[in-house]
Amino acid sequence: MKLDAIDLRILDAVQRDGRITKLALAEKAGLSPTPCWMRLRKLEKAGVITGYHARIAPRRIAPVASVMMEVTLANHRQADFERFERTIAAIPEVVACWSVGGGVDYILKIMTADIDCYQRLVDGLLDRELGIDRYFTYIVTKTVKEETVVPVACFAGSGDEESDS
Structure with missing residues (x-):
């Protein structure tokens, strides 16, 4: 699946806040709510988004x-x-x-x-x-860095090959 800049903004926003509202997501993506929601659903159906989770301490x-x-x-x-x-x-x-x-x-x-x-x-x-x-x-004696956010902006232009990493 080829992703564009809007898709990457959507992915970045939902992985940082899985409870983001439709309106706030649309604002971050630079779209109106309905097309943004349709893109989100497309990303979910394609398996790019695999779930929404709470981060526990x-x-x-x-x-x-x-x-x-x-x-x-x-x-x-x-x-x-x-x-x-x-x-x-x-x-x-x-x-x-x-x-x-x-x-x-x-x-x-x-x-x-x-x-x-x-x-x-x-x-x-x-x-x-x-x-x-x-x-x-x-x-592990000390956690220096542990991210759950994938740096999707780094992948811009690399959507030609599929990977499950």
Whole structure:
């Protein structure tokens, strides 16, 4: 889907404020409300907009341990990757998982109540015999930057190829 400057303004506005009114969105996009709303619906139907979410401050709820984990699998058959990914997708504490190239197979972001909970989660993964060859744990001691906003303006003119990154 080819996006123009108006589409990018709409995307930027709704990702910053998912509860923006139709009128305010139209003003930010530089359109009247009806055409703006039609473009928004088109972006949703095309799968460019996949949902609307509230941003939560977990530490305001309870203490949280954030952990980054590198995982390397022992075998690299498609079935091994699929089994690992299916298992990881079902674990709520794993809030993000990326398959990566390079020296490791996956990088996971895990959030638990404390480090003991994290270790129990890892022990459970190892008990499941998912083919984990090795893993490395990195405790997040301070969040320097964590954005949920995608810099859509940087993508202007690059809408020729499709990507799900």
